[in-house]
Amino acid sequence: MSRQASRLDQKKVNSELFTLTYGTLVTQLLRDYENVEDVNKQLERMGYNIGVRLIEDFLARTSSGRCTDFKETAEKIQMGFKMFLGISPNITNWSPAGDEFSLIFDSNPLIEFVELPDNFMQLKYSNILPGVLRGACEMVQMEISSWFVQDQLKGDNCTELRVKFIKRLEDAIPAGED
Amino acid sequence: MVIYGVYIVSKSGGLIFNHDHNIVKTEHLKTFKYPLDLKLEFENKKIVVNFGSKDGIQVGHVLLAVDKIPVSGRQLSDGRDVWEILEDPKNFPLSLTFGRPKMTTNEKIFLASMFYPLFAIASQLSPEPRSSGIKVLEADTFKLHCFQTLTGVKFITISEPHQTGMEPLLKKIYELYADYALKNPFYSLEMPIRCELFESNLQNLLEQVEKTGISNV
Numbered sequence: 074m075s076r077q078a079s080r081l082d083q084k085k086v087n088s089e090l091f092t093l094t095y096g097t098l099v100t101q102l103l104r105d106y107e108n109v110e111d112v113n114k115q116l117e118r119m120g121y122n123i124g125v126r127l128i129e130d131f132l133a134r135t136s137s138g139r140c141t142d143f144k145e146t147a148e149k150i151q152m153g154f155k156m157f158l159g160i161s162p163n164i165t166n167w168s169p170a171g172d173e174f175s176l177i178f179d180s181n182p183l184i185e186f187v188e189l190p191d192n193f194m195q196l197k198y199s200n201i202l203p204g205v206l207r208g209a210c211e212m213v214q215m216e217i218s219s220w221f222v223q224d225q226l227k228g229d230n231c232t233e234l235r236v237k238f239i240k241r242l243e244d245a246i247p248a249g250e251d
Numbered sequence: 252m253v254i255y256g257v258y259i260v261s262k263s264g265g266l267i268f269n270h271d272h273n274i275v276k277t278e279h280l281k282t283f284k285y286p287l288d289l290k291l292e293f294e295n296k297k298i299v300v301n302f303g304s305k306d307g308i309q310v311g312h313v314l315l316a317v318d319k320i321p322v323s324g325r326q327l328s329d330g331r332d333v334w335e336i337l338e339d340p341k342n343f344p345l346s347l348t349f350g351r352p353k354m355t356t357n358e359k360i361f362l363a364s365m366f367y368p369l370f371a372i373a374s375q376l377s378p379e380p381r382s383s384g385i386k387v388l389e390a391d392t393f394k395l396h397c398f399q400t401l402t403g404v405k406f407i408t409i410s411e412p413h414q415t416g417m418e419p420l421l422k423k424i425y426e427l428y429a430d431y432a433l434k435n436p437f438y439s440l441e442m443p444i445r446c447e448l449f450e451s452n453l454q455n456l457l458e459q460v461e462k463t464g465i466s467n468v
Contacts, residue, residue, distance in 0.1 A: 132400055132402070133422065248370060
């Protein structure tokens with residue numbers, strides 16, 4: 074019942090525990106697949122499966138409405154990062170058409186204690202994040218793709234995640250919404 | 252403050268969860284002499300009162316038991332045929348139990364999938380563009396509240412007509428769903444929800460709302 078009482082304030086968990094758990098997951102995948110490309114793919118897939126569920130949590134807690142443009146979506150995504158990871162990435166580098174933007178992370182909790190060994194330079198260590206974004210947006214009838222263009226693990230100054238709007242999934246929009 | 256039930260309908264229109272909360276039990280036991288002064292009929296695999304009402308027994312009630320032996324279909328649980336018993340004067344006086352028919356799981360699934368197109372039709376009938384579907388459906392004995400999430404899941408409550416605070420309650424139920432159904436790794440999306448934690452938390456929530464109102468939850 075104590076859980077019930079404190080339901081609305083967000084449950085805080087030590088970020089180190091989360092970081093280490095994620096690290097365990099990645100190393101286990103590397104051990105299981107032995108191929109960096111496969112690991113990248115698996116991480117994305119896991120992220121997708123998390124995203125399709127996590128979106129409900131986000132919607133239930135923020136009771137936010139449907140986005141009418143991609144700028145709004147970007148803000149919601151930023152809000153989501155604040156909610157679930159406790160970080161606020163900056164939104165920049167809008168494409169002229171307004172269908173692409175970048176999220177800049179000064180710090181990324183996933184890579185806090187991580188150094189990439191030389192033979193794993195192709196590994197997209199935080200590749201779970203693009204998966205989460207794709208899954209979550211798909212559930213609100215938006216197809217997007219996202220990928221890393223800069224990564225602190227690979228010597229860049231910051232981590233940059235590029236997000237691109239592909240299309241609205243019109244058939245999937247629930248009745249009484251369109 | 253009474254909530255009768257909670258239903259969750261998936262994006263594709265299937266009933267994935269239902270919870271009966273306060274079921275009004277109507278059962279009337281009465282001893283009858285021959286000939287029976289109620290007209291009974293066999294329909295939908297039930298023996299239904301077709302005409303005549305007395306002592307709380309009303310048209311539409313079904314025969315639940317004969318001499319306290321439960322009836323299923325037109326047979327008693329010991330295999331005897333109910334019609335034959337009722338037609339034979341030698342068996343009287345008989346004590347018969349009548350009551351409201353209980354909805355079977357199949358009937359609930361059927362009704363839930365019926366609500367789905369109704370909801371869609373409502374949004375199309377609307378004179379204004381961009382209308383939502385049915386949010387409230389009111390009758391003189393109950394009120395149905397429906398909340399559709401952006402992802403297309405519908406949360407439905409059936410409550411007393413003057414029950415207030417159902418909209419925040421539906422949001423709460425959505426939160427419980429996000430927590431206890433979706434975060435359960437063994438629950439797969441779009442499938443019926445069989446999560447004990449979800450059910451017990453929902454039960455607590457409903458009881459609390461009925462006792463103290465939604466504002467205190």
